[in-house]
Amino acid sequence: MKNKLDTIKETFKNDFANADNLNKVKKLEIQYLGKKSELYLFSRSIGSIKDIEEKKIIGKEINILKTEIKNLLKEKSIQYDKQDIKNSIKHDFDITYPVFPKNNGSIHPVKMIQQQLETIFTGMGFSIVNGPEMETDYYNFQALNIPEHHPARDTQDTFWLDNDMLLRTQTSNCQVRAMEKFGAPLKIIAPGKCFRYESMDASHETSFYQMEGLLIDRNISIRHLIGTMKVLLKEIFERDVDIRLRPGYFPFVEPGFELDIKCLICGGKGCKTCKNSGYLELLPCGMVHPNVFKMSKIDPDLYNGFAFGLGLTRLAMMKFNIHDIRYFNSGDLRFLKQFR
Numbered sequence: 001m002k003n004k005l006d007t008i009k010e011t012f013k014n015d016f017a018n019a020d021n022l023n024k025v026k027k028l029e030i031q032y033l034g035k036k037s038e039l040y041l042f043s044r045s046i047g048s049i050k051d052i053e054e055k056k057i058i059g060k061e062i063n064i065l066k067t068e069i070k071n072l073l074k075e076k077s078i079q080y081d082k083q084d085i086k087n088s089i090k091h092d093f094d095i096t097y098p099v100f101p102k103n104n105g106s107i108h109p110v111k112m113i114q115q116q117l118e119t120i121f122t123g124m125g126f127s128i129v130n131g132p133e134m135e136t137d138y139y140n141f142q143a144l145n146i147p148e149h150h151p152a153r154d155t156q157d158t159f160w161l162d163n164d165m166l167l168r169t170q171t172s173n174c175q176v177r178a179m180e181k182f183g184a185p186l187k188i189i190a191p192g193k194c195f196r197y198e199s200m201d202a203s204h205e206t207s208f209y210q211m212e213g214l215l216i217d218r219n220i221s222i223r224h225l226i227g228t229m230k231v232l233l234k235e236i237f238e239r240d241v242d243i244r245l246r247p248g249y250f251p252f253v254e255p256g257f258e259l260d261i262k263c264l265i266c267g268g269k270g271c272k273t274c275k276n277s278g279y280l281e282l283l284p285c286g287m288v289h290p291n292v293f294k295m296s297k298i299d300p301d302l303y304n305g306f307a308f309g310l311g312l313t314r315l316a317m318m319k320f321n322i323h324d325i326r327y328f329n330s331g332d333l334r335f336l337k338q339f340r
């Protein structure tokens with residue numbers, strides 16, 4: 001009996017010395033302590049020993065050997081465990097590696113267009129400015145040559161606030177603020193959110209994006225304006241698009257134009273997006289009115305310039321073939337996920 005234990009001890013010693021990784025240590029655990037191990041079977045067999053004293057001694061020696069094996073294996077497995085972690089840090093774990101969460105978001109389509117336009121315009125030397133969404137009557141209307149009770153106010157139904165301020169109806173407020181702050185000459189764009197108290201349909205939202213543009217210098221003409229608009233549309237659509245220029249009335253420009261784009265949803269045939277007209281109103285623009293310059297302390301005899309107010313959300317509709325403006329603010333992930 002004693003010999004048996006010595007043999008087990010001896011083979012374990014050899015096997016243990018050869019167990020040079022965690023896997024091998026785990027296998028030894030089963031081999032030497034498991035239900036089918038020699039030691040276990042041996043411990044079950046000592047029941048047949050008649051001599052009680054002898055049985056006690058052998059039983060004790062079995063337990064001592066079991067504990068010894070258990071402790072040695074435990075110690076070694078901890079050691080390899082630590083080693084494995086260290087190795088994985090060394091080989092697989094890079095602290096500088098970017099973490100991409102499983103459900104990472106995507107850039108909103110309007111923002112995509114905005115960023116594209118910012119690249120185009122900064123490339124032409126324009127600076128990007130912004131202004132408040134909660135605005136005073138002065139910056140949203142009066143400084144743009146739209147005094148109180150002027151009929152032009154009716155074209156921009158306004159959300160008035162309790163504090164006598166309003167939610168800006170147009171990004172043109174940024175023109176005025178930029179002129180006051182920087183004077184002339186000036187080349188700016190101002191993308192941002194606008195709000196109008198309108199009933200919603202396929203091409204009208206109560207909250208939508210515009211991008212204002214303003215260029216002031218000496219000897220600026222309508223040709224500069226049209227040239228800039230053409231570059232902008234060509235860059236965005238990556239091809240020539242059909243446009244139409246009509247006279248447009250905005251008190252802050254003279255002359256004023258409506259630059260419409262042939263509807264890219266229906267190809268000009270007429271649909272609910274373009275209200276069956278074949279064209280979509282996209283880019284009102286014009287030469288800055290002398291009164292606007294005067295109010296912002298710029299001399300209209302020295303300087304002139306052009307301004308435009310691009311409908312950014314509508315441009316995104318044309319670019320991505322989206323037939324209804326209401327998708328943009330719907331928060332519908334099925335819609336947003338298409339722009340990854």
Ligand code: FA5
Nearest residue numbers: 170172204205208281282283284285307308309311314
């Ligand atoms: C203006 O807001 C002028 N500030 C634009 C301007 C700037 C003219 C500088 C001249 C010089 P208008 O109200 O037309 O103009 O709006 C400009 C564009 O915003 C429209 O062509 C359209 O594309 C977009 N837009 C207007 N209302 C809505 C709406 N409810 N939903 C979505 N887009 C709209």
